[in-house]
């Protein structure tokens with residue numbers, strides 16, 4: 271079982287919550303940022319970055335040995351291809367880490383996020399850019415600090431068309 275610190279809101283992934291009664295003997299929480307009431311359902315225990323790491327391992331040929339784990343990884347891959355919110359969040363977090371910890375530019379952070387997308391889904395991200403970019407950039411904006419937001423806004427202003435057109 272994961273630790274309590276892995277509990278997060280299934281809607282916005284915030285870890286900022288208060289206890290809010292019990293449902294069917296399970297602790298219920300209320301998310302402070304978005305107000306959602308949720309129970310700590312085991313299927314929500316995996317943070318987006320952990321799911322993403324598992325998909326990266328899957329693509330490098332590390333198929334889980336346990337059947338249940340393999341089935342879970344397959345389900346996550348399907349969700350990734352459907353651009354599920356946890357997958358968007360994992361891409362956004364990846365970009366944030368690239369800027370904050372690796373001290374890279376926003377350009378590099380976004381390139382790496384799209385490379386991660388391509389690697390995990392085995393797809394050409396250009397075909398999905400229009401449907402995904404605005405959602406991804408909005409999520410990055412949500413989780414970034416002020417400086418990160420400013421850099422993102424600057425980059426977006428300088429690249430108002432899709433990367434396909436800018437060459």
Ligand SMILES: [Zn+2]
Nearest residue numbers: 279282301304
């Ligand atoms: Zn929330």
